[in-house]
Amino acid sequence: MExxxxxxxxxxxxxxxxxxxxxxxxxxxxxxxxxxxxxxxxGNLMKCRLTDDSAKRAGAVILDIIPDWGGHPYDLEMAVCPxxxxxxxxxxxxxxxxxxxxxxxxxxxxxxxxxxxxxQRIRKILLSAAKQSLKGKIPDICDALPVKDYILQRKESxxxxxxxxxxFEDEQYPRISxxxxxxxxxxxxxxxxxxxxPEGDFSPEEASMAVECxxxxxxxxxxxxxxxxxxxxxxxAVYSHFML
Amino acid sequence: MExxxxxxxxxxxxxxxxxxxxxxxxxxxxxxxxxxxxxxxxGNLMKCRLTDDSAKRAGAVILDIIPDWGGHPYDLEMAVCPxxxxxxxxxxxxxxxxxxxxxxxxxxxxxxxxxxxxxQRIRKILLSAAKQSLKGKIPDICDALPVKDYILQRKESxxxxxxxxxxFEDEQYPRISxxxxxxxxxxxxxxxxxxxxPEGDFSPEEASMAVECxxxxxxxxxxxxxxxxxxxxxxxAVYSHFML
Numbered sequence: 001m002e003x004x005x006x007x008x009x010x011x012x013x014x015x016x017x018x019x020x021x022x023x024x025x026x027x028x029x030x031x032x033x034x035x036x037x038x039x040x041x042x043g044n045l046m047k048c049r050l051t052d053d054s055a056k057r058a059g060a061v062i063l064d065i066i067p068d069w070g071g072h073p074y075d076l077e078m079a080v081c082p083x084x085x086x087x088x089x090x091x092x093x094x095x096x097x098x099x100x101x102x103x104x105x106x107x108x109x110x111x112x113x114x115x116x117x118x119x120q121r122i123r124k125i126l127l128s129a130a131k132q133s134l135k136g137k138i139p140d141i142c143d144a145l146p147v148k149d150y151i152l153q154r155k156e157s158x159x160x161x162x163x164x165x166x167x168f169e170d171e172q173y174p175r176i177s178x179x180x181x182x183x184x185x186x187x188x189x190x191x192x193x194x195x196x197x198p199e200g201d202f203s204p205e206e207a208s209m210a211v212e213c214x215x216x217x218x219x220x221x222x223x224x225x226x227x228x229x230x231x232x233x234x235x236x237a238v239y240s241h242f243m244l
Numbered sequence: 245m246e247x248x249x250x251x252x253x254x255x256x257x258x259x260x261x262x263x264x265x266x267x268x269x270x271x272x273x274x275x276x277x278x279x280x281x282x283x284x285x286x287g288n289l290m291k292c293r294l295t296d297d298s299a300k301r302a303g304a305v306i307l308d309i310i311p312d313w314g315g316h317p318y319d320l321e322m323a324v325c326p327x328x329x330x331x332x333x334x335x336x337x338x339x340x341x342x343x344x345x346x347x348x349x350x351x352x353x354x355x356x357x358x359x360x361x362x363x364q365r366i367r368k369i370l371l372s373a374a375k376q377s378l379k380g381k382i383p384d385i386c387d388a389l390p391v392k393d394y395i396l397q398r399k400e401s402x403x404x405x406x407x408x409x410x411x412f413e414d415e416q417y418p419r420i421s422x423x424x425x426x427x428x429x430x431x432x433x434x435x436x437x438x439x440x441x442p443e444g445d446f447s448p449e450e451a452s453m454a455v456e457c458x459x460x461x462x463x464x465x466x467x468x469x470x471x472x473x474x475x476x477x478x479x480x481a482v483y484s485h486f487m488l
Contacts, residue, residue: 072467091335098473133468179484221487223316224377229342236480242422244466 021058043137046070072100077103083199089210092228097129111200160191164215203223269299287381289313313380316344319435323349325442336472343372347384355444404435408459
């Protein structure tokens with residue numbers, strides 16, 4: 001099954017943009033009358049019939065809409081510091097989308113070497129991964145913001161399980177495993193935010209601030225995982241907790 | 245901490261090869277008398293003192309040996325079909341090593357598009373990942389072999405939990421989640437083998453043969469995961485089961 005994306009939808013009709021039209025008409029050779037599947041990126045799968053096989057702006061009529069298509073029974077926000085090597089961050093975005101997340105917040109820590117991120121590129125990777133893994137909802141990605149700003153934004157979110165993966169070597173804050181943290185979640189809570197630091201880890205001030213704002217210190221087991229591997233390990237832990 | 249690798253060890257002394265010597269002496273500027281940490285790739289961490297700071301063949305005397313260093317309390321063999329895009333397989337090898345595995349068996353399925361794999365390249369990635377993630381044991385990688393040969397090789401391994409991730413759409417073999425399969429493991433069993441198919445999945449004959457030879461059909465949740473993501477999800481599941 002091939003999934004297309006459209007943001008140009010109204011009155012029971014939709015249009016594919018240049019790139020999607022090219023792929024649909026030129027590469028896959030769909031013609032007027034063919035049925036195609038289109039997502040609006042918010043979770044809806046639309047079964048459509050092509051009414052215009054233009055390779056620049058293909059048009060279709062919507063036959064049926066399936067909401068929350070390819071969705072998951074949790075809400076997962078990953079606040080992850082960009083890696084020095086950006087390929088690794090892009091790889092994380094792809095794999096996290098494939099597995100099932102709702103949003104990525106690129107956060108810049110005091111020890112972050114990379115302070116700038118091309119959001120448009122990641123957005124494209126998320127769109128492509130969502131189509132590939134047949135998910136109706138494309139994860140959101142927000143503009144990069146400092147770790148401390150993110151923590152303050154999430155301070156009042158008491159309806160979410162908020163986790164921070166940090167070594168806390170001074171043992172001021174004892175850590176539990178991410179698995180135990182998920183098992184201890186209040187019943188009915190399905191929203192999780194996970195904060196993952198840069199290669200140089202969080203600063204002690206960032207870590208203390210997170211704990212004061214309700215983030216639970218967690219570890220991801222004894223292996224020394226890179227930033228992007230740790231982030232994906234957390235995604236798999238949440239996926240596994242709710243799904244398997 | 246920086247970890248070096250040596251296979252040239254005897255009588256309480258060791259030598260680093262050209263590449264490792266270059267890195268140790270030229271890049272990190274270690275000199276005779278410095279203490280360095282060296283792994284032999286089988287799990288031993290050797291604390292050494294440099295006695296010869298040659299950038300071509302540095303020599304050192306072994307002061308102390310710590311066995312099973314950076315090890316994990318399970319034995320995990322991943323039999324994974326090579327992906328069409330080999331970068332994805334190499335990425336899996338790196339991430340799996342970081343997390344904790346013992347061996348990779350590249351297996352060629354009847355539906356595999358890629359039938360050849362450069363083992364030396366993967367071996368190099370595993371060495372680099374083991375050093376980066378401070379693991380004394382470098383995972384083994386064997387030569388590629390057909391899926392059916394691998395299954396027959398593992399037929400008599402009744403002391404291992406053997407899992408196959410396959411869609412089994414005909415429902416001839418009901419699947420359980422990989423998490424439940426791990427929870428149902430016989431007490432004391434710590435050896436796991438997981439078989440992951442190519443982009444085109446296993447052939448029905450391969451899948452039936454695996455089940456007949458004691459492989460338990462498992463799923464990795466509802467998301468449609470790529471080969472390399474599925475393989476890493478299985479690695480995380482085993483890691484999480486034994487460690488967290």
